[in-house]
Amino acid sequence: MDTKTHPAAKTDEDWKRELSPEQYRILRQCGTEPAGSSPLNYEKRKGEYVCAGCGMPLYDSSAKYESGSGWPSFFKPKDSAVEIRSDKSHGMVRDEVLCASCGGHLGHVFPDGPRPTGLRYCMNGGALKFMPDEK
Numbered sequence: 001m002d003t004k005t006h007p008a009a010k011t012d013e014d015w016k017r018e019l020s021p022e023q024y025r026i027l028r029q030c031g032t033e034p035a036g037s038s039p040l041n042y043e044k045r046k047g048e049y050v051c052a053g054c055g056m057p058l059y060d061s062s063a064k065y066e067s068g069s070g071w072p073s074f075f076k077p078k079d080s081a082v083e084i085r086s087d088k089s090h091g092m093v094r095d096e097v098l099c100a101s102c103g104g105h106l107g108h109v110f111p112d113g114p115r116p117t118g119l120r121y122c123m124n125g126g127a128l129k130f131m132p133d134e135k
């Protein structure tokens, strides 16, 4: 991971202790969960998607859509919630999406999303937690 300071950054030991092995693999080691594996693919309720690492609100349910990719997809993050970094791993150039608060790896963003942004934030469900609206 990068060395930029994030407000909710923690030591690697703390992350290992606090996160599940799968969350740690995704958030801290830029892992990717298998397509179709996250229950959040089927989440349709209203609410907020927050970072599984630090609890930062990242996406509103109104920005979620069914992309058919097998990963939870959003066309827009909340303001200042994520950072984009160029990722040249696996022989591809992709835009990596990080939590702006803890620097955790969330997924990638692709320019094939729906209106109004035209972007597809392709997220690992294991990097997110869903908080349904209390109503």
Ligand SMILES: [Zn+2]
Binding pocket: 008, 051, 052, 053, 054, 055, 056, 099, 100, 101, 102, 103, 104
């Ligand atoms: Zn975070």
